[in-house]
Amino acid sequence: MTDFALVLDAGAIAAYATGGAEIVGTHLVGADMIGMHAAVPTTCLAEAYAILGPKPEAVQRVRLLLALPCVRTVPMLPGQARAAGLLCHDHADLTRLGIAHTIITAVSSGAAAMTSSPLIGDYLPAEWPIITV
């Protein structure tokens, strides 16, 4: 099983893709330095493409991100789908599945969440490591 140090949500991926998020690159190198990986949930990846649109430079940066040795995409498994769906169903403010997928991946793997959304903090214990982009 891959050992994840952090999970990138759609906002973090999109920020990286626009070229103005040094903090993302810094933490990717940090994960690599300790021999760990960064998770990119596939729902977050889809949402990032939805945010970015077809801009060639941004799409190219996403490709480069996914090609990094320390980055792994993670699918939403059936059990995780139930938990993510229930989180979104019961909480009107949690409208993006990607945020739920980020939360669930972070808890599953004991990883920090990297996000542009202040919502995530409402769904995790106060001490959980959250890196704001």
Add this chain to the structure above:
Amino acid sequence: MIGMTRRTIRFAPDVDARLDQLDAGQVSAYVTEAVRDRITRERTLAALAEAGYHPDPQKAAAAAAMLARRPSRALRDAAVSRLADLTGLSAGALRDDLGLGE
């Protein structure tokens, strides 16, 4: 060994002292692993540079230290309890869903 090459290299005293602690047969594997880690780091930095990013080494080291402090078992249990409350699932069912086991 087939495919392996022999090379004479010099080490700084602190590195040499560490290598002295290894069994003779482990030194090559130890150095090879370190070099492979460095190659991976260089690939990462090259790909980041291609994307326009040039992370500050000190900030990256600080990020590494932060990421190395993993959530404790108690904190992970608290997170599962919180998500169980929010989803209406039992903590056990949620653990199963997330593949966490007991």
